[in-house]
Amino acid sequence: MAYLRLCFRHAALRVLSFVYDKKKERSLAMRLYYQPKGYWFGDCMPFGKGDEFFLFHQRDNRNPEPFGEPFGWDLATTKDFVNYENHGVAIPRGAYDAQDQFIFAGSVFEGEGQYHIFYTGYNRDYPAQGRPAQVLMHAVSDDLYHWTKTQDAITFTPQEGYDPDDWRDPWVIRDEEHDQYLLILGARKIGPKTCQTGRTVKFTSKDLKDWEFEGDFWAPNLYTMHEMPDLFKMGDWWYHIVTEYSDKHKMVYRMAKSLDGPWIAPSDDAFDGSAYYAGRTFELNGQRILFGWVGTKEKCDDRSNFEWAGTFVAHEVYQREDGTLGVRIPDTVWNAFNERENVGNVTIDGTGARQEAVLALGCGDLFSFEADITFSEGTRSFGLRVNENEDTALGYQFIFPVAENRYVFEGSPNFPWFNVMNIGLERPIKLEAGRNYHLQLIVDDTIGTLYVDGVALNVRMYERPGESLSIFATDGVVEVRNVSIARGLKEV
Numbered sequence: 001m002a003y004l005r006l007c008f009r010h011a012a013l014r015v016l017s018f019v020y021d022k023k024k025e026r027s028l029a030m031r032l033y034y035q036p037k038g039y040w041f042g043d044c045m046p047f048g049k050g051d052e053f054f055l056f057h058q059r060d061n062r063n064p065e066p067f068g069e070p071f072g073w074d075l076a077t078t079k080d081f082v083n084y085e086n087h088g089v090a091i092p093r094g095a096y097d098a099q100d101q102f103i104f105a106g107s108v109f110e111g112e113g114q115y116h117i118f119y120t121g122y123n124r125d126y127p128a129q130g131r132p133a134q135v136l137m138h139a140v141s142d143d144l145y146h147w148t149k150t151q152d153a154i155t156f157t158p159q160e161g162y163d164p165d166d167w168r169d170p171w172v173i174r175d176e177e178h179d180q181y182l183l184i185l186g187a188r189k190i191g192p193k194t195c196q197t198g199r200t201v202k203f204t205s206k207d208l209k210d211w212e213f214e215g216d217f218w219a220p221n222l223y224t225m226h227e228m229p230d231l232f233k234m235g236d237w238w239y240h241i242v243t244e245y246s247d248k249h250k251m252v253y254r255m256a257k258s259l260d261g262p263w264i265a266p267s268d269d270a271f272d273g274s275a276y277y278a279g280r281t282f283e284l285n286g287q288r289i290l291f292g293w294v295g296t297k298e299k300c301d302d303r304s305n306f307e308w309a310g311t312f313v314a315h316e317v318y319q320r321e322d323g324t325l326g327v328r329i330p331d332t333v334w335n336a337f338n339e340r341e342n343v344g345n346v347t348i349d350g351t352g353a354r355q356e357a358v359l360a361l362g363c364g365d366l367f368s369f370e371a372d373i374t375f376s377e378g379t380r381s382f383g384l385r386v387n388e389n390e391d392t393a394l395g396y397q398f399i400f401p402v403a404e405n406r407y408v409f410e411g412s413p414n415f416p417w418f419n420v421m422n423i424g425l426e427r428p429i430k431l432e433a434g435r436n437y438h439l440q441l442i443v444d445d446t447i448g449t450l451y452v453d454g455v456a457l458n459v460r461m462y463e464r465p466g467e468s469l470s471i472f473a474t475d476g477v478v479e480v481r482n483v484s485i486a487r488g489l490k491e492v
Helices: 002-027
Strands: 040-049 052-060 073-078 084-091 102-111 114-122 134-141 162-175 180-189 198-205 211-218 227-234 237-244 250-256 276-284 287-297 306-319 325-328 346-349 355-360 366-375 381-388 395-401 406-412 426-428 437-444 447-452 455-460 468-474 477-487
Touching: 040 102, 040 114, 040 276, 040 287, 052 084, 052 102, 052 306, 114 162, 134 162, 162 227, 180 227, 198 237, 211 237, 227 276, 237 276, 250 276, 276 306, 287 455, 306 447, 306 455, 325 455, 346 355, 346 468, 355 366, 355 477, 366 381, 366 468, 381 406, 381 437, 395 447, 406 447, 406 455, 426 455, 468 477
Parallel strands: 102 162
Antiparallel strands: 040 052, 040 306, 052 073, 073 084, 102 114, 114 134, 162 180, 180 198, 198 211, 227 237, 237 250, 276 287, 287 306, 306 325, 346 477, 355 468, 366 437, 366 477, 381 395, 381 468, 395 406, 406 426, 437 447, 447 455
């Protein structure tokens, strides 16, 4: 009997392993969003030249887990965020005993007749030796493809009072007002990791060689650490972006009319939810793109936590009339889909009981959806259902609970509790009866990206119970117009 139980256990484990392997295959099966085969896309350091974007990035092989093996920077280029050229290693990591055992994030910048990279050299073994784990370092290039490390690290060591193991992710801009270069980086004060002393600090230079430490740039005492700081000007406003992992696990921004502040928090100070992380921006030919990644989940399981690194997804950043920022799909991405199929208009009357209408069957693993939606006074909720099985009703949904002024991603039905770990997979949005809302959805295998009037949310969906797309309404009437769907991408 014991032998039979053991055999059964081994057979069950083989089944589970097979299921996991198939999910892992799907997690690497992106056809639109960029993920090199066999690798996971980490923090991106964007640059642009001519009509081409350069995606310098960390590439993790997860052997056996995130950060398992040291990595440097790799490079991919694209002109349209649909087709990518993989150039392999751009800056190799250092030796195991070198400061840049790992090459963490940094900044690519053109100035003083050269291309420069200011990057974070990280050695995970140094703290035990009483040495700073993270130090800023420098490399130069004449062509963006071949780089020489200069080892200019001495002026960028962690300053007194700051945690020597959290000192990273430099970002460089030209400060024309003060005729100087400005370098900002993420840091925190020395003390317990739970203390919310995260801050952005700054250095200044006249020549990109000699730098002077200027202290704190932005220290709100809101987060335990600031990662991947970004700083840019659009119109009359300056914008400062940081990624934080102690509050909502997402990117936030502040805005000011001057680099000296004060830095104002907009009502919606984020670009996406907790699945989209560590984004940086770059403007090329009037288009500013946000370069972030959508994390994978442990064991490719909806119920599990998000991991570091995953798949690159581009947002285009735009400025609203009030100065706040929204994001949208780059035109080249949206136009890459096959010819759109017009579905027609739909009216759903959920008065008294929730009602649902199927918009499309057989959506497949790569499609885009678009519609305009209005809802009547008294509507309790409405939303989209994705990857739904018509027989079992199992799938996922983006639900808009009207009274809560937000939209949320979750499993549907969320049974057994819980079938999706969705903490942070929500976005605030003002929901008003009679107002038109423009929805655009992209599904690429395990990733779903929903845009609603400049408000975006990326999610992971590792199961595929079915392939239908539907819309529902509760306690009200929802009008759905200009509905269209496109399956697959145009052949190049």
